[in-house]
Amino acid sequence: MVIFLQNLVNALQWGSFYALIALGYSMVYSILMLFNFAHGDIFMVGAYIGFGVSVGLIGLAHSGLLPMPHWLILVLTILVSMFLTSFVGMIVERVGYRPLRNAPRASAAITGLMIGIILETGNLILLGARRVSFPSLIETATYDVGGVILTNKKIMIVGVSLLLSLALHQFVRRTKWGMAMRAMAFDSVVVPLMGVPLNTMAALTFAIGSALAAAAGILFGVAYPVLDPYMGIVFGWKAFVAAILGGRGSILGATLAGFLLGFTEIFVAMVFPSTLRDLIAYSIILLILTFRPHGFFGEPYSARLRL
Amino acid sequence: MRKGLLPGIFVLAVVMSFAPSGPLQAAQTIKIGINAPLTGDIPKVGEGTKFAAQMWLEDVKKAGGITVGKRKIPVELVLEDNESKAESAVKVATKMITEDDVLVMIGPQASKQAVPAGGIANNYKTPMISPWSTNPDTTKDRPYVFRACFLDPFQGPVLANFITSEFKFTKAAVLYDVASDYPKGLAEFFKQAWEKLHGKGSVVAYESFTTKDTDFSSQLTKIINSGAQVLFTPQYYNEVALIVQQAHQLGWKKPIVGSDSWGSAELVNLCGKDCYGDFFSTHYAAAGAKGATKAFIDRYKAKYGYVPDDVAALTWDSMNLAQTAIRNTGGLTGDLKKDRENVRNALARIKKFKGITGEMTFSGTGDPSKCAVIVKISDKGEFTFFKSVCP
Incomplete structure (x- = not known):
């Protein structure tokens, strides 16, 4: 039982990253009907930006110019990096996707892959192949709750990712921009004719998705403080799976599916030999998709006018 | 025609003057090849190799050469760059063995270069010692290839x-x-x-x-x-x-x-x-080292400004292994082929060699039986010697 609960905690942390990254995939897909395959690498860029910002803030705090506690540095790092990374997302959209708005879907997919490679290798040239150690912003405190080991970092990671998902959900449900997004997701041909600016909406979507990826990147750096330029690739793939599993454009679905993916991976490794983890975990996901091809909250495409 | 004649005669005269020296006097100097990655992916490894070899040469020069039998024979190093590439390592090995007439070749360091270069050394029946290569293939079925480190x-x-x-x-x-x-x-x-x-x-x-x-x-x-x-x-x-x-x-x-x-x-x-x-x-721990190891580290640090890594220490041991083997032959005949054979046999018989990376014993093959060092990471984050464990 203790092992089960411990793995539940492990899975919640691991699923948080998938959930946050999957949200970006899902949003872009619902508005523009394309998968931004560079999204995993935007996660990586976000982590590196977070690294730069936190190192800068720590330097500033220690030099005595602007003394502040480390938890404040962490909060500021998350906010500033989300802000900066959202511009990376908008640039990617402007340079990579906007010129291809009317091109075949395959062109956009290839562009995404290429932008991903450019981000990876650009980072490699900029910072070298050396692994970067994400600064430890908060001291790890471990709590033993009836044999289950919790850390303050784990609680924070799960909390922040749930909070961000919830905030996004509220944004889409309650604001004018959110309504425009939902409308666009419903029909991206007619809605622009009603005066909703397509390009602004696309940029906004990319900005929000990238900001969430940056938050994931920093939380990742807090939990796994070794960054390398290729860290986003596998995450990108798996979060993509989560986005599909959650259903097109569903915020709730993407979050849920992200956590589900985390659970599957962790619990498969708990029961089966860990070597078989991904094989079994993704076979299960495949099975789910066979029965629910549109994910948990997705609607069949045939209900819509365009494919 | 006339122009070429005079230098031609001169060259001939020079060659003639050396020619009668014959096999007995040919061992005027011992040449040792250093096949090191001075450029390429791992230049730091090449640098450590070079520095350690040069330090060794200094000692030998001070002693007036290696004592073989009753004579002291001066030593010359043939230092070549293998660019951290397998094909260059093979080229360098071939050149050293066939043109520079080295008695022993030290290096290459990384298994990527040591495995192919070992094939060349073995084919030409020239003893080779790789200080750092831990891959079993380097010395496998190659009687002329040795190493100074343990295997995976x-x-x-x-x-x-x-x-x-x-x-x-x-x-x-x-x-x-x-x-x-x-x-x-x-x-x-x-x-x-x-x-x-x-x-x-x-x-x-x-x-x-x-x-x-x-x-x-x-x-x-x-x-x-x-x-x-x-x-x-x-x-x-x-x-x-x-x-x-x-x-x-x-x-x-x-x-x-x-x-x-x-x-x-x-x-x-x-x-x-x-x-x-x-x-x-x-292979070795720099912090907390004692005796000869500490002496080597201190001297290297004073000379080159940083603590030597395991490659430098293993190279130092390889040079001394070669020296011991040459000394153990009891005398060089001057016939390079025969001398290489003798050095190889002497290397394979080295027992209880006191290296700075530990004691080594060869029993017929190219792989030494030697102790590994257990390092403890100290409270200051240094790699300190904890104990050595023997097979």
Whole structure:
């Protein structure tokens, strides 16, 4: 039982990253009907930006110019990096996707892959192949709750990712921009004719998705403080799976599916030999998709006018 | 025609003047080849090789050469760059052996170059000593190729013995990357050795992951709940940092032990305080060294400004191995072919050679039986000598 609960905690942390990254995939897909395959690498860029910002803030705090506690540095790092990374997302959209708005879907997919490679290798040239150690912003405190080991970092990671998902959900449900997004997701041909600016909406979507990826990147750096330029690739793939599993454009679905993916991976490794983890975990996901091809909250495409 | 005549005669005269010296006087100098990666991927390795060899040459020069039999024979180094490439290492080896007439070749260092260059040395029946190559293929079925370090399959038993004798533990857990040759091999060797010592089932958790994984919480939860007393993880330093930190965050308070892949200055940068107090096996430890090892380190540091790494120390030992072998031949005949053969035989018979990286004994093959050094990561993050473990 203790092992089960411990793995539940492990899975919640691991699923948080998938959930946050999957949200970006899902949003872009619902508005523009394309998968931004560079999204995993935007996660990586976000982590590196977070690294730069936190190192800068720590330097500033220690030099005595602007003394502040480390938890404040962490909060500021998350906010500033989300802000900066959202511009990376908008640039990617402007340079990579906007010129291809009317091109075949395959062109956009290839562009995404290429932008991903450019981000990876650009980072490699900029910072070298050396692994970067994400600064430890908060001291790890471990709590033993009836044999289950919790850390303050784990609680924070799960909390922040749930909070961000919830905030996004509220944004889409309650604001004018959110309504425009939902409308666009419903029909991206007619809605622009009603005066909703397509390009602004696309940029906004990319900005929000990238900001969430940056938050994931920093939380990742807090939990796994070794960054390398290729860290986003596998995450990108798996979060993509989560986005599909959650259903097109569903915020709730993407979050849920992200956590589900985390659970599957962790619990498969708990029961089966860990070597078989991904094989079994993704076979299960495949099975789910066979029965629910549109994910948990997705609607069949045939209900819509365009494919 | 006339113009070419005079120099031609001169050259002829020079050649003639050397020609009658014959086999008996040919051993006027001993040439030792250094096949090192001075440029390319690992220039730092090449630099350490060069510096260690030059320090050795200084000593020999001061002594007036190597004493062979009753004579002192001066030594000359033939230093060539293999650009850290396999094909260049082969070219350099061929040139040294066929044109420069080296008696012994030291290097190449990395297995990538040492394996192909070893083939050349063996074909030309020239003794070669690779200071640093741990791949079994370097010396396998090659009577003329030697090394100054231990082999990959050796570390597993060494660590199993160390943990058993030091902590008296009987239950171990292993966590390794199933998609990478080095950790996978080492994990298997460790498991075999451990089960030989403590019986079947004494490796209570044998968990794996794949390269690029960053979350090991599931595997570590299993390990922690398996009742293991020690965790062995033969990973590279970047993964070690993650594994050790996550283990501690999940409540693991017992020792974690690794292999020579831990031995990078980067380890402590990435891992921080979490790695303090853990152990790994390697070739030599600079901090806390004693005797001849300390003398070498101090001298190297004073001369070149930094603490020598394991490559420099192993190169130093290789040079001295060559010197010992040449001395043990009892006298050089001057016939290069015969001398190379004699040096090879002498090398294969070296017993209890006191190197700065430990004592080495060769018993007919190119692989020494030598002790590994167990390093403890100190509370200051230094790699300090803890003890040496012998096979």
